[in-house]
Amino acid sequence: MKGGLAAQQHTFIHQSQVNQAAVRASFKVAHILATHGKPFTDGDFVKQCILAVAEEVCPDKREALNGVSLSAPTMTRRVEELGDNVYEQLNEKASQFKFFALAMDESNDVQDTAQLLIFIRGVSASFEVSEELAALKSLKGTTTGEDIFVQVCKTMEDLGLAWSKLT
Structure with missing residues (x-):
């Protein structure tokens, strides 16, 4: 029973780590797009490029990379969250x-x-x-x-x- 429970817990932990990595990757792409002044719709183009490279270099990771959301609305939200975070940091410094x-x-x-x-x-x-x-x-x-x-x-x-x- 212990072995079965540990396997179930590992599945949930692994899935959570994959989801967290996908969100972190999405934020990193949003940061790159924002700092280079690129349109948020370029996130979809970046994803196509990433998937094309993954298909050739590491096909086993293609599905994990496909889970990274880089759509224009997601990029917009991510950049807004990054901006809010920077403003909070400024408020903290200003105090x-x-x-x-x-x-x-x-x-x-x-x-x-x-x-x-x-x-x-x-x-x-x-x-x-x-x-x-x-x-x-x-x-x-x-x-x-x-x-x-x-x-x-x-x-x-x-x-x-x-x-x-x-x-």
């Missing part, structure tokens, strides 16, 4: 800043909508310097100093930053 500075740049996109980029550079108590894109805000209508200030205030509030630490 530890002893001092920080902001830099902004405003330009128009192809649809002539003003885009405000807000960058933050902060220093922690251990003198670790972090520099990140804090926010990208669309400015509808006017782009006066007041409009920009409102967006900066919202960004500071979102990140939980105190004005007293702004240098």
